[in-house]
Amino acid sequence: MTVKRRNLYLFLALACFLGIIVIFIFDGYLGVYDSLVMDNGQFPQKVEADQWQRQEKFGYFASTSVDRGGRIEFTYTVENHRFTAYTAGVQASLWYNQDKLADLKAGQVAAGAFGQGELKWTLDVREFVPADFPPEQGYNMNVDIKRGDIVRKVVVYISPLPVPPKPLIAPSR
């Protein structure tokens, strides 16, 4: 076997190795990825696409907090890293334990090839915290975002209202 031919085999082996690396990178990039931005007016918080996998694997839920009279603006983004367009129905709903409180948003999200689509809605928590709920206690609600068979859950924590300390009455002498 000539040296030239032998080297050709070595280069072909290297080309196969590089091909495997390229497949690993490109295949990881391809797919449909979704992220969520929750803006409570103080600091926007982003739940990245890979955080949803942690939710599925470890039961971890992303969360945000808001004051009792506050509002949260949600921006749900679907990034389509594929060669074909992507369209899906998205329904966002608000839950307290197993009780559905409201449908927040329903619509289609459409993204062209290697493009992105987004859906926005606002949650005004004043409408959903029971009026008789003690203001010095926090309140938890869940927002479920359903896209096809995929359900994303985020916890919304409503902070307790600051309660002014009761004035101490000096004991009578």
Added chain:
Amino acid sequence: MKLEYVLYGFGILFCIAGVGYLAAEYVTYLSDAGKIGSLLLTVGLFAFLGKYFEGLGW
């Protein structure tokens, strides 16, 4: 001298095991087309390496 070769052997084995482990972890996230492509390229890689070493006289 022989001890050195034993250590080289351990080093090579650990490298292959490490790369194999990482690849196996990553392969679970690959699409079916990606898995087939990677498998074919792996077969090609070992085939061409085999021909190369055959040319060296191994």
